[in-house]
Amino acid sequence: MTLAELPHISLSLSPHGLDLDATLASGQAFSWNRTTDGRWRGWIDGRPCLVWRHDEALRAAGPELTREAVVRYFGLDLPMRDIFASFPTDPFLERAREFAPGLRVLRQDPWETLCNFICSALKQIVQIAQINAELRRALGERVEPPLLHAYPTASRLALASEAQLRECKLGFRARHLFVAARQIAQGEVSLEKIGDMPTPEAREELMRLQGVGEKVANCVLLFAYGRLEAFPIDVWVERVLRQLYFKGSKRVKLARMADFSRDHFGPYGGYAQQFLFHWIRNDPRALAKEAKFPAPPKPGKRIRR
DNA sequence: ACCCAGGACTGAT
DNA sequence: ATCAGTCATGGG
Numbered sequence: 001m002t003l004a005e006l007p008h009i010s011l012s013l014s015p016h017g018l019d020l021d022a023t024l025a026s027g028q029a030f031s032w033n034r035t036t037d038g039r040w041r042g043w044i045d046g047r048p049c050l051v052w053r054h055d056e057a058l059r060a061a062g063p064e065l066t067r068e069a070v071v072r073y074f075g076l077d078l079p080m081r082d083i084f085a086s087f088p089t090d091p092f093l094e095r096a097r098e099f100a101p102g103l104r105v106l107r108q109d110p111w112e113t114l115c116n117f118i119c120s121a122l123k124q125i126v127q128i129a130q131i132n133a134e135l136r137r138a139l140g141e142r143v144e145p146p147l148l149h150a151y152p153t154a155s156r157l158a159l160a161s162e163a164q165l166r167e168c169k170l171g172f173r174a175r176h177l178f179v180a181a182r183q184i185a186q187g188e189v190s191l192e193k194i195g196d197m198p199t200p201e202a203r204e205e206l207m208r209l210q211g212v213g214e215k216v217a218n219c220v221l222l223f224a225y226g227r228l229e230a231f232p233i234d235v236w237v238e239r240v241l242r243q244l245y246f247k248g249s250k251r252v253k254l255a256r257m258a259d260f261s262r263d264h265f266g267p268y269g270g271y272a273q274q275f276l277f278h279w280i281r282n283d284p285r286a287l288a289k290e291a292k293f294p295a296p297p298k299p300g301k302r303i304r305r
Numbered sequence: 306a307c308c309c310a311g312g313a314c315t316g317a318t
Numbered sequence: 319a320t321c322a323g324t325c326a327t328g329g330g
Contacts, residue, residue: 214312
């Protein structure tokens with residue numbers, strides 16, 4: 001029995017669509033693989049599944065996979081029209097959206113997302129995916145029938161040795177992941193409770209975990225908890241902000257860029273961030289010197305509160 | 306050989 | 319509060 005032989009779920013997509021290739025390979029999820037026939041093999045809420053586009057619908061197949069889980073994972077319940085309407089007039093963001101209109105922000109499992117981004121420090125996206133696969137293979141529970149490895153639980157990682165984690169190509173991140181797993185396994189931090197907290201408190205709570213700073217916390221808030229206001233600033237987004245939005249200004253602090261991003265991009269800023277991130281990494285013309293943009297937005301003065 | 310990667314932590318100011 | 323040094327590993 002293969003995933004493709006299971007009965008599939010079919011969901012009609014809004015006119016805004018869904019670009020699986022852009023979405024599943026845009027550095028927010030790390031356990032999806034593109035099959036030779038253009039479908040995607042991966043996991044939704046800890047269950048293996050296969051997803052693909054069929055005309056104007058999204059199809060998904062997997063044991064115990066529900067419509068609700070797929071809708072929630074891909075954010076098909078989100079008011080995309082309102083989200084896009086909330087964006088500022090911004091030639092860079094408009095260009096980024098034109099580059100991949102169907103790019104979407106996912107709502108993934110908090111634990112795996114937390115681990116992925118603890119492992120993301122100074123790693124390229126392909127390497128984060130490699131680490132994810134290594135951890136599954138070495139420590140993950142086998143799932144039948146597709147004969148795959150689930151992502152290891154917190155208690156399983158806490159039970160492993162740090163040396164075992166290092167064998168998964170984690171490098172200096174092995175200690176971070178090991179300690180964080182123990183913190184979760186022992187209930188020092190509850191990923192369930194974080195889901196009920198206001199975003200600022202949730203961020204503080206996540207940052208109590210080893211290996212979780214502001215950036216990783218924002219990634220988990222955005223890509224797992226659906227906090228669309230969370231605005232992760234990694235080296236790529238920092239590059240966009242410096243070269244396009246703070247053009248000409250030298251020595252701009254990270255904190256000021258974070259303040260600007262919150263004020264400029266608004267309550268769904270994290271969504272804007274993902275468009276910018278994907279654009280800047282994949283469109284060679286994005287940061288080209290000859291690229292011309294009309295009326296670039298100005299950062300303006302720092303807003304005090 | 307050299308630089309970079311979806312950074313966080315530590316210790317010195 | 320801010321800032322440089324340091325932390326493994328693989329790809330280009």
